[in-house]
Amino acid sequence: MSDVRLDSVRKVYAGGVEAVNGVSLEIADGQFCVLVGPSGCGKSTLLRMVAGLETISGGTCAIDGRVVNEIEPAERDIAMVFQNYALYPHMSVYDNMAYGLRNRGTPKEEIDARVKEAARILEVEPFLQRKPKALSGGQRQRVAMGRAIVRKPKVFLFDEPLSNLDAKLRIQMRVEIRKLQRALKTTSIYVTHDQLEAMTLADQLVVMNKGQVEQAGAPLELYEKPQTIFVAGFIGAPPMNLITVPDGGMPGLTLRQRPAGVVVLGVRPEHLYEDGSDSSELAIDIVVSAVEAVGAETYLYGALNGDGPELIVRVPGRAAHAPGQRLKATAAAAQLHFFNPETGRRIG
Amino acid sequence: MVERRRLLDFVPHLVLMLGIAIVAFPVYVAFVASTWDAATISNGQMPLRPGPHFLENYYRTIFIGTSSSTREPVGTMMLNSLIMAICIALGKIAISLISAFAVVYFRFPFRMAAFWIIFMTLMLPVEVRIFPTYKIVADLRLLDTFAGLTIPLIASATATLLFRQFFMTVPDELVEASKIDGAGPMKFFFDTLVPLSITSVAAMFVVQFIYGWNQYLWPLLITTKDNMQTIVIGIKKMIVTQDALTEWQLAMATAILAMLPPVIVVVVMQKLFVKGLVETEK
Numbered sequence: 303m304s305d306v307r308l309d310s311v312r313k314v315y316a317g318g319v320e321a322v323n324g325v326s327l328e329i330a331d332g333q334f335c336v337l338v339g340p341s342g343c344g345k346s347t348l349l350r351m352v353a354g355l356e357t358i359s360g361g362t363c364a365i366d367g368r369v370v371n372e373i374e375p376a377e378r379d380i381a382m383v384f385q386n387y388a389l390y391p392h393m394s395v396y397d398n399m400a401y402g403l404r405n406r407g408t409p410k411e412e413i414d415a416r417v418k419e420a421a422r423i424l425e426v427e428p429f430l431q432r433k434p435k436a437l438s439g440g441q442r443q444r445v446a447m448g449r450a451i452v453r454k455p456k457v458f459l460f461d462e463p464l465s466n467l468d469a470k471l472r473i474q475m476r477v478e479i480r481k482l483q484r485a486l487k488t489t490s491i492y493v494t495h496d497q498l499e500a501m502t503l504a505d506q507l508v509v510m511n512k513g514q515v516e517q518a519g520a521p522l523e524l525y526e527k528p529q530t531i532f533v534a535g536f537i538g539a540p541p542m543n544l545i546t547v548p549d550g551g552m553p554g555l556t557l558r559q560r561p562a563g564v565v566v567l568g569v570r571p572e573h574l575y576e577d578g579s580d581s582s583e584l585a586i587d588i589v590v591s592a593v594e595a596v597g598a599e600t601y602l603y604g605a606l607n608g609d610g611p612e613l614i615v616r617v618p619g620r621a622a623h624a625p626g627q628r629l630k631a632t633a634a635a636a637q638l639h640f641f642n643p644e645t646g647r648r649i650g
Numbered sequence: 651m652v653e654r655r656r657l658l659d660f661v662p663h664l665v666l667m668l669g670i671a672i673v674a675f676p677v678y679v680a681f682v683a684s685t686w687d688a689a690t691i692s693n694g695q696m697p698l699r700p701g702p703h704f705l706e707n708y709y710r711t712i713f714i715g716t717s718s719s720t721r722e723p724v725g726t727m728m729l730n731s732l733i734m735a736i737c738i739a740l741g742k743i744a745i746s747l748i749s750a751f752a753v754v755y756f757r758f759p760f761r762m763a764a765f766w767i768i769f770m771t772l773m774l775p776v777e778v779r780i781f782p783t784y785k786i787v788a789d790l791r792l793l794d795t796f797a798g799l800t801i802p803l804i805a806s807a808t809a810t811l812l813f814r815q816f817f818m819t820v821p822d823e824l825v826e827a828s829k830i831d832g833a834g835p836m837k838f839f840f841d842t843l844v845p846l847s848i849t850s851v852a853a854m855f856v857v858q859f860i861y862g863w864n865q866y867l868w869p870l871l872i873t874t875k876d877n878m879q880t881i882v883i884g885i886k887k888m889i890v891t892q893d894a895l896t897e898w899q900l901a902m903a904t905a906i907l908a909m910l911p912p913v914i915v916v917v918v919m920q921k922l923f924v925k926g927l928v929e930t931e932k
Contacts, residue, residue, distance in 0.1 A: 355826050376832035390825035390843040401841075402831035618770075 304366035304379075304456035304489050305331045306352065312360035313347050315398045317515075321347040323513035324361065330594075332487045334480070338500035338507045339510035339536070346461055353382050353459050358531045366456055368409065376405075376607045379449035381461040385466060386441045387435040389449070395421075396430040420448040422483070439518060440471045447479070451486065460492040464499065497537055501525070527639075533648065534568045536640055540601060541570045542574070543613045546643055554587035555605025561640050561649050564615070567638035571601065571616040574631040582632035588613055590627045595620060677909070684708070684903035691898040703899065711903040716888050726902050727881040731863055732911060734880060737800040738862030739855050746809035746854070747847065751839055753810075754817040754823070765814075772807040776868050784871055794875045803868060809854050816850050817843065852922035860912045881908045 303481075306329040322344040327337040337345040350356040352363055362369050370378050381402075392486065398415055399632035403413045422428045424444040428649050434442055443463060450458055457616040463479075464472045480503055485491050494500055500507055501521045507519040509532070517529045521537075527533035533543045545567045557567070569584065588604040602620040605612055614650050623629060640649040679698070683691055685794035715723040753765045754760070776783065783802050792798030820843065828838040845853075869880045879887070885908060886899040916923070 353826075353830065355829065375826075376831045380830065382827070382830050384827065386821060386823055388821065388827040390824065390827075390844075391840055392848075401833075405832035405837065436665045449827075 305329060305333075305489065306335075306457060306489060307364045308348075308352075308361065309364075310361040311348065311351060311363055313344070313351060313356060313357060314359040322351070322514055325510075325513075325515055327508060327515065327518065327643040329489060329491065329590045331489055333505045334483050334492065334503055335508060336489045336492045336494060336500045336504035337498055337508045337510055338494055339516075343494060343496075344509045345493045345512040349459055349461055352457070352491060353380055354378050361372065364445070372432075377455040380459055381453045381455040381457075382461065383443075383446045383450050383463045385462040387434070387446040387582045389442060389445055389468075393499075394431050394433060395426060395445050395448075396439070398434065398445055399452050402449065402453050416452045417448075423451070424448050439467050439488055440475065443475060450487075451482070456489065459487050459489040460490065462494055463492075464496075465493070467575055472499075478606075479503065498539060501537070509536055511536075527648070528568070529648050531568070531643075532639045532643065533565055537556055538570055540614050540616070542570045542639070543611075544568050544641075545606065545611050545613070552606070552610065554610060556585040558583050559635075564643055564647065566641040566643045568641060569633050569637060571614040573633050573637035574613075574615045575633065576615065576617060576631050577631055583598055584633040584636035586613070586631050588615065589631045590623050590625055590629055592611075592625060593621065593623055602629065609622050677906075680902045680905050684711075684899055684906055686899055688895070688899055694894070698738060704792045707899045707903050708907075711907065716897050716900050722879055722884070724881065724884060725906060726877060727879050727884040727904075728907060728911075729879040730878060731882065733796055734799050734865065734896055735859050735862035735911070737796065738803050738865075739858040741800060742809050742858045743806035743851055743854050745804055746806050746813050747839075747851075749810050750813035750817055751843065754814055755835070767906070768807050768810050770807075772811075773806065776803060780867070780871070787872060794878050795870050798872050799869060799878070799880075800862075803862065803865065806858070809858065812850060813847065816847055820846060820909050821849065826924075849922050849925045852919050852925075856915055856919050856923045859915050862910055863908075891904040 308325055308327040310324045310326050311322060312320070314320050325344075325348060327335070339345050347356060351358050352365075354370065354373065358371050362371055364370065365378055365380070365410055376566060390401065393401065399417045399420060400413050404417065408416075417430075418427075421430055424447060426441060426444050426448060429437060429441060429445075432550055434445065436494050437445065439455050443466075446463070447626075464475055467475060476499055479492075492503060495504075505523050507521045509516045509524065511532050516536075517533045524533055524537050528537060528542075531544065533621060535544060537634075545552075545555070547557070547560070547565055547567050549554065549563055560567075565640060567584075574586075575582075587610040588602070589609050590604040592603040593600060594603070599619065600617045600623075602615040602621060602623055603612065604615070615629065617623075641647065642649055679828050682698060682700055683696060684707055687703050687706040687707075690696050690701065711723075712725045712728075715721065721858060739902060749768065749856075753761060753768070758764075763916045780851070787793060787802060792799075792801070803845050825838060828842055833841060834888055864882060865881050868885055870886075873879060873883070881904065888897065888898050888904060
């Protein structure tokens with residue numbers, strides 16, 4: 303039973319660079335929280351502060367109700383999985399997993415039982431006596447996770463653990479991490495820059511930008527109701543179309559109802575339909591400039607009215623469009639997002 | 651080179667063989683000389699094949715010594731040299747590992763200053779600081795002791811720099827993983843850093859053992875007792891220039907014996923030595 307509470311946590315590096323700028327978060331017991339954002343947004347720094355590998359410049363971090371700001375990493379009862387695995391190269395897989403337990407003076411029989419149990423769950427039993435050098439990337443990743451789970455910590459911390467794997471293995475491990483976390487019910491914080499990984503893993507998704515939390519919530523909530531332009535552009539692939547619409551409207555774009563003044567209109571490529579009926583809320587004319595067929599769907603790239611902002615339309619299956627062709631796309635009212643261009647925040 | 655031509659193969663081999671012959675010939679002559687009696691050597695008619703006195707000469711050298719000049723069996727000298735070389739090599743490695751660990755992993759005031767001071771001692775070998783060092787050792791009453799023989803030679807900038815370079819290639823995540831696994835700094839040092847450095851340690855051992863074994867000036871200065879002589883000094887003392895007869899067969903046997911330990915160390919540790927100097931993947 304362990305939750306993590308961050309209260310206006312700040313990190314200021316010597317030299318005045320502010321990496322994390324007042325982050326408050328509550329991660330419930332057993333929850334899988336994913337921190338996502340572009341590089342340099344402070345997500346890894348935040349994770350490392352929870353781990354105790356970075357000092358906390360301001361605010362408090364509490365694990366299971368205990369403020370851990372001044373507590374050594376080893377005493378915080380956390381386990382961390384690193385991007386490059388950080389296995390001890392001179393120790394066997396078994397020793398790698400047992401090392402943390404030995405340092406804590408766990409009895410030998412219990413270490414043995416726990417390591418074997420973890421090896422069984424992660425399917426690394428045949429490699430227990432091997433050195434990490436003799437393992438593949440995916441196997442090393444499993445061992446790194448094994449090292450975390452044998453400790454039975456209060457919190458798992460993952461620092462971009464899948465970045466070093468190839469695409470296929472990444473998807474496979476992603477599913478396994480999710481299953482494992484569900485089975486163990488251990489509170490987890492996971493850092494990634496891959497929004498797909500973030501969407502699929504998270505109970506709570508936290509989008510960070512410039513050292514601050516842009517929005518936190520359930521993944522689909524962020525997808526359906528992004529609160530800022532940044533979140534709108536970050537969540538979803540391909541990204542949401544964002545068009546700055548002046549007060550008087552613009553050629554090639556028909557909007558039935560809209561907030562007053564200059565607004566940023568957001569509409570996802572998958573919510574634009576080409577066979578538009580006239581009852582649609584939004585209708586836009588696009589001149590196609592490129593076609594990307596990926597099999598299950600086709601992405602049409604084009605400019606609004608031929609010379610306006612670049613847009614993407616997703617068409618299911620194959621599309622008969624060719625570059626240079628005109629296309630009329632429409633969208634329903636519920637799929638439109640309006641943002642204030644100055645504050646970047648959602649309107650309505 | 652993929653191409654193989656007989657001539658191109660032959661020429662480099664010939665050059666190498668000639669080189670080896672040139673280097674090895676004096677050693678061979680020394681060995682031959684150590685198997686004849688004094689009279690044969692000094693009348694200038696020594697043949698180039700091993701003589702009949704091998705066992706006798708080596709027995710005398712190791713267990714009795716020359717009758718006049720060194721007054722000490724070479725066995726004792728070898729033991730002295732061995733103790734000195736091993737103490738210097740291990741001492742240098744231990745001190746350098748610890749100081750490199752401090753310089754790389756700890757943030758203390760004047761860390762870089764400390765590093766540069768260590769670096770600058772490269773310019774101050776024993777020969778440069780010999781008088782002050784002698785004075786200190788003499789004042790500490792360490793003349794004619796193994797401590798006096800080894801301690802002043804132990805501080806080593808070379809090994810510190812080598813280990814520093816190696817430690818900098820160890821990923822930071824290993825330190826962090828150790829921290830989370832509950833290993834303090836010294837536990838990290840002994841459990842992770844030292845085992846990872848083992849090949850570098852072996853390479854350093856080879857280099858420093860030979861350095862220690864070949865010491866001449868320093869032992870010459872601070873040892874006065876016969877039973878503290880090292881073998882390198884012993885050879886020098888055996889070659890008498892005035893009045894007495896040099897027992898060449900014993901001097902040559904001593905020279906051969908003096909060559910053996912470094913050769914053994916190199917042969918035994920060759921693989922690790924090369925690995926330690928060229929290995930990059932950790």
